[in-house]
Amino acid sequence: MFANGEEFKAAFLKKLEMMHGISFSESTKREQFQTLGTMVRECVSSDWIKTNEQYRTLRQKQVYYLSIEFLLGRLLRQNLMNLGIEDAVRNGLDSLGIDLDELEENEADAGLGNGGLGRLAACFLDSLASQGMPGHGCGIRYKYGLFEQKIIEGYQVELPEQWLRHGHVWEVRKADASVQIPYWGRVESYWENGRLVFRHLDAETVTAVPYDMPVIGYHTDTVNTLRLWTAEPSRYMDSGDVLKYKKETEMISEFLYPDDTHDEGKILRLKQQYLLVAASLKSILASYKKQNGSLLDLHNHVAIHINDTHPALAVPELMRVLMDEEGLGWDEAWHITWHTLSYTNHTTLSEALERWPVHIFQPLLPRVYMIVKEINERFCHSLWEKYPGDWKRIESMSVIAQEEVRMAPLAIIGSHSVNGVAKLHTEILKEREMRLFSQEFPDRFNNKTNGITHRRWLLKANPSLSSLVSESIGEDWIEDTKELERLLKFKEDNGFLEELSRIKAVNKERLAKRILEKNGIAVDTHSIFDVQVKRLHAYKRQLLNILHIMYLYNRMKEDSGFEFFPLTFIFGAKASPGYYFAKKVIKLINTVAEKVNTDPQVNDRLKVVFLENYRVSLAEEIFPASDVSEQISTASKEASGTGNMKFMMNGALTVGTLDGANVEITELVGRENIFLFGLTAEEVMEYQKNGGYYSHEYYHHDKRIRQVTDQLINGFFPDTENEFTAIYDSLLSHNDQYFVYRDFASYADTHERIGKCYSDKESWRQMSLFNIAKSGYFSSDRTIKEYAGQIWNISSHAKK
Incomplete structure (x- = not known):
């Protein structure tokens, strides 16, 4: 070039x-x-055109990855x-x-995602293109994204994330490929040539306009496409109140995850999800029909993947197109739909599985609702034939029940493959959350452990470490990350280990400079950089981390002889705007930071930093500089995690529960190279099933717990009257739902062990090296190969 x-x-x-x-x-x-x-x-435009022409000429099967989020990060250097x-x-x-x-x-940073869901989607696109696989993304071009986070007086303040203020250099507007999306209205049915025909009349129409971005593979001529849709007023719409229609239309693609506390927000979210699905399917099917004519063979040439439940409307929408627009019968349409679609579940939290009130769903999407209702009736009828009289089973598996449309059952029923994202997560889905579905469709459920693209998270984010690796074992690891295991031959090589340590020190200096510039806090780069960066949620237990820091502070104040290795605790997290508890935890972290960092008795050995507006570009500085990776979710609650993999690949050691992909990290590195603590998933689920956990007992019997809990409300923090009552109540009045107290002692003991291990420089370096060497398994290239071979049935055409 x-x-x-x-x-x-x-x-x-x-x-x-x-x-x-x-x-x-x-x-x-x-x-x-x-x-x-x-x-x-x-x-890259010529390769972009050639890639698409090659897919058409060779009639290669292509996969379209439907996701509400794509957390891309910056793309220039990538x-x-x-x-x-x-x-x-x-x-x-x-x-x-x-x-x-x-x-x-x-x-x-492109404002197209929030957390792990969107970052995983971005990694998958990179891996598809880098391995020369025909795979494209379909999402929404949010005008403002989630929000830009500012920390003001310790509180999270949300500002519009104006990432498009200066345009987006990577996108190409494709106005000629715009499609019309109908909402509201009514459905008319009539007989025509011996079959029942349905027409959607009096709809409010919105124009979905696509913006295409090239997805460039690593050292290959493959350039795939990420197509993002934006909602614009339709020129065909005859609306009485033009300004109201324009405003409501543009709101559809304005923000990621609009607040759905009230019906207006629910309607907006549902509109958003239908725009993604309906526009993407129109585009996919139009392209396919142009090449092939009939859709009868669609599933042999196209795979459509539902990333979490947000695009689950793909099931009824594909049925609608096949029946209403292509004239197929139900059974024929269902056969094609079921073989075309596949679904990834990303949660074990039942409250995170989407449900829509019928009184909203039915009038907004009248024809789609009719199809959902028919899917449900046919499925429930099949269950009745197998389990006559078992109303409890049928209701729990029903797509429509208690005046709600349940998206997870819809996605499961309408897909030929349902996968979890870590071994433990998949087993929990099969044995607990989706046990009845797993019994009904045992061959449908499978595991695909998440991965990360090492090209961004090691090669780009940590060029010094990448160079050391390449100088030591050659560059084959860039193509095949299993080659990283060859680093194990250097575990006794003092020169290599010294260089590994030097690189970490330089990365810590770089992050410390940012902390000083942005937060005004001078941190000791010789201290342990102990880091927890991820979405703020109760089950991820940032609260456990900060309560432990409060305990360390108390111990230092009370015991002048208390010795430990100096610590810098670093947090980064956004809380959803409507998530009251999470925002109180952010306030608590910043309140503790203020107290610790301004106390001359302790601040030479202990510092607390909250980095505002956590995002991909900031993460690229954090992971290479981290010594300790906090992966401390309540066991059984984290589906997988991918931050744990990024830390591991950059040589940080994990302190964590046996949850999500931590289980597989432990299998790879052995218990001697990870710091495990706390309840197991089985123990947590046993408590939840049979009870027996009483947080008050831990409060009364552990002085450390009682002291830090009381400090939330007793004036220990100046000017915080009633500030942390919600946190206090969550621990005692609501019986500590995520077992913070139960795991506190184990967590504190484990941190003491971490400090002692870090003091032994040679041992720590060897543990760090072992983690880097074993991290290759978590490349998203491996994950995508599993999806491609076992779910999508697509293959590579790459030229290197």
Whole structure:
């Protein structure tokens, strides 16, 4: 693409003048970034076209990954790296006095996701393209994303995440591919040529406009597509109140996860999900029909994947298209639908499984509701034939029950494959959460343990460590991460271990500089960087972490002889705007930080930092600098986790429960290379089933617990009257739902062990190396190969 820096430099200067009509000396950093991004996108356009033509010519089966989130992060350096031109570009920019890393700062993190669900989807797209597999993403182009988090006086404040303020250089608007999406209205039925026909009349129509982004594979000529939809007013809509219609239409793609506390928010979320599904299916099927004519063979050439329940409307919508638009009968349409769709479940929390009130669903999506009702009646009839009189079983498995439409049963019934995302998670689904469905469809349930793209989380985020790895074992690991195991031969090599330690120290210095700049807190880079970064939720137990820090503070104040290795605790997390408890935990973390960091008696050995607005670009600085990875969810509650994998790949050691993918990390590294504590999943589920846990007993019998709990409400923190009553009540009045007290002693003891282990530098380095060497299993390349071979039946066509 660019043979060297000089060739790139000449092309860059010419492009900048053409785009902006100014000389280089007059250009701003933003104009330079826009120029570079446009050059990269245009350079891959021929491969982008060739990739799609090849899929059509070879009639390769393609997968379309439907997800409400795609947490992409910045794409500039990722794309340059994948194209193999980063060095040429960097050298060319250097000769112009431009620092590529500074230029990257002009790119906003795409506001298209929130947490692990969206980051996993982004990793999957990278792996599909890098392995030359025909796989594309379908999502929504949110105008504002979730929100930009500011911490003001310790409180989370949400601001609009204006990531599109300066446009998005990677996208191409495809207005000609727009489609019309109907809401509301009524359904008319009539007989035509001996069959019952349905028409959706008097609908409020919205235009879904696609924006396409190239997904560039690593050192391959494959360029797949991420298609994002935005809602715009329809020119065909004859609305009485034009302004109201325009506002309601644009709100559909305005924010990720609008607040659904009230019916208005529920309607908006359902509109959003139907827009994603209906627009994506129209696009997929139009492309397929153009090439193949009939849809009768669709499932042999197209796989459509439902990422969590948000796109579960794909089941009735595909049925609607096949019957109402293609004229197929029910059985024929169901055969195609069932063989085309597959579904990933991402939770064991029953409250996270989506349900929609019938009084909202039916009028908003009248024809879709009719099909859902028919799916449910046919399924319940089949259950009745097998289990006559077992009303309890039938009701619990029903798609429509208690005046609600249940999306998880809909996705299970309408998909040929249902997978969990870690071994433990899948077993819990099969044995508890979805036991009846697993009994009914034993061959349908399977496990696909999550993965992360090592190209972003090691190669890009930690170039120094990547270089050390490549210098030591060659570069084959970039293509096959199992090769990382060859690092184990260096476990007794002091020179290698010293260099590993030096790299960690440099990464810690870099993060410490950011902390000083953004938070005004000077942290000791020789201290243990103990990090918990993830979405703020009660089951993830940031509360356990901060209560333990309060205990350490109390111990230091009371016992001048108390010795421990200096600690810097780092948090990063967003709480959903309507999640009152989670926002109180953020306030508590910042309140504790203020007390600890300003106390000269302790702040030379203990610091607490909350990094605001946690996002992908910030995570790329955090993971390489971390010593300890906090993965402390209540056992059985975390489906998998992927942060645990990113920490592991960058040499941090895990302190965690045997939950999610922590179980598989333990199997790989052995208990001697991970710090486990707390209840097992079986013990948690036993408590939940039979009772027997009483938080008051722990409060009364453990002085440490009683002291930190009382400090929430007794004035220990100045000017916080009633501030933390909700947290106090969750622990005592509501019996500590996530077993914070039960695991506290074990957690505290484990942290003492961590400090002692860290003091033994040689042992710690060896443990760190062991984790890096074993992390290759968690590459999303491995995960995608399993999906491709066992669920989607797609294959690679890659040219390297």
